[in-house]
Amino acid sequence: MRIEDANIVAALPDLGVELGRGASLAELTSLGIGGTTDLLRIKNHESIASLLNLLDSGGVPHRFLGGGSNLLVGDGELPWVVLQLARPNPDIVLEGNVAHVDAAADLGRTVTYCAKHDLGGMEGLIGVPGTVGGALRMNAGAYGMQIGSYVREVKLYRAATRKIEILRGEQISFEYRHTSFAPDDMMLAVKLELPSKPYKEILQGIRICNEKRRSSQPLGQKSAGCIFKNPPGASAGRMIDELGLKGLSVGDARVSDRHANFFVNAKKASAKDMLALVAGVRERVHWAFHVELEHEVVIWNA
Numbered sequence: 357m358r359i360e361d362a363n364i365v366a367a368l369p370d371l372g373v374e375l376g377r378g379a380s381l382a383e384l385t386s387l388g389i390g391g392t393t394d395l396l397r398i399k400n401h402e403s404i405a406s407l408l409n410l411l412d413s414g415g416v417p418h419r420f421l422g423g424g425s426n427l428l429v430g431d432g433e434l435p436w437v438v439l440q441l442a443r444p445n446p447d448i449v450l451e452g453n454v455a456h457v458d459a460a461a462d463l464g465r466t467v468t469y470c471a472k473h474d475l476g477g478m479e480g481l482i483g484v485p486g487t488v489g490g491a492l493r494m495n496a497g498a499y500g501m502q503i504g505s506y507v508r509e510v511k512l513y514r515a516a517t518r519k520i521e522i523l524r525g526e527q528i529s530f531e532y533r534h535t536s537f538a539p540d541d542m543m544l545a546v547k548l549e550l551p552s553k554p555y556k557e558i559l560q561g562i563r564i565c566n567e568k569r570r571s572s573q574p575l576g577q578k579s580a581g582c583i584f585k586n587p588p589g590a591s592a593g594r595m596i597d598e599l600g601l602k603g604l605s606v607g608d609a610r611v612s613d614r615h616a617n618f619f620v621n622a623k624k625a626s627a628k629d630m631l632a633l634v635a636g637v638r639e640r641v642h643w644a645f646h647v648e649l650e651h652e653v654v655i656w657n658a
């Protein structure tokens with residue numbers, strides 16, 4: 357979608373919003389799939405309410421994009437514009453055991469930055485791509501830990517109240533790959549309270565997690581991480597593997613040979629191909645195990 361209304365376009369610079377015409381979501385997502393639309397990069401949290409009022413008054417629908425690492429976007433010209441926070445500098449400020457982190461900060465860099473200052477706990481998240489905001493929204497986790505455990509406070513834009521609000525950690529529920537945030541809440545910043553640990557010890561944990569990840573996941577390939585959530589007490593990857601579906605393809609969309617819950621874009625897969633592969637695998641798992649797998653990846657298809 358292109359913003360045609362000249363009044364909207366003219367108002368953007370004063371709001372600290374940068375307009376990228378016809379951005380390719382394939383270039384903004386780790387899966388490398390997705391059509392084109394206008395991209396609005398927000399440099400100032402305080403202008404979000406005015407920006408959304410402006411878009412609403414012009415009838416321009418929007419979606420919030422984080423780091424694009426857990427996202428499958430539809431093909432062609434997309435029927436909404438995309439909003440993304442610009443990363444401030446600095447994006448992490450430490451105060452004792454509390455890290456004040458902007459939602460646009462890179463998750464991996466946040467883990468290593470805190471580690472270098474003897475703050476641990478998040479070792480398992482090393483190698484999880486994306487932003488801190490995206491990790492918060494999904495309650496990203498790996499190797500027995502989840503980011504929600506360290507959240508002291510979240511600053512977010514609440515679409516329901518059209519205001520910036522601060523929530524304390526206890527006001528948010530963090531479950532397996534799920535949080536109590538509303539779908540249209542926009543994460544802005546977080547205070548993480550992290551345990552003190554010597555850098556060397558954290559580094560050792562980071563190395564172990566990196567090694568485990570490298571040996572079991574297709575890291576060099578375009579993917580959105582795990583496609584399905586694990587059903588209670590079971591592993592989606594193991595089930596898909598047991599059905600012999602590694603390597604199954606639709607066009608260039610392919611079930612990874614390394615980890616069956618990773619679906620990779622081998623070259624130029626379309627969203628149509630990837631969605632067909634996801635639906636096909638889901639159906640076979642249902643047929644064989646009587647389990648309805650839930651998508652872990654977020655799907656923006658129209």
Ligand code: EPU
Pocket residue numbers: 497498499500572580581582583584585586591592593594597614615616617652
């Ligand atoms: N397995 C197979 N074949 C496969 C893949 C896995 O038999 O192709 C088996 C493994 O041998 C193991 C079991 O299934 O016995 C579980 O596999 P793994 O340890 O790789 O963990 P997972 O449950 O598949 C979860 C998360 C990952 C996270 C890892 C490490 C989900 C859906 N996946 O994977 O998160 O990195 O644990 O903690 O919760 C993601 O969120 O995108 C993601 C990749």
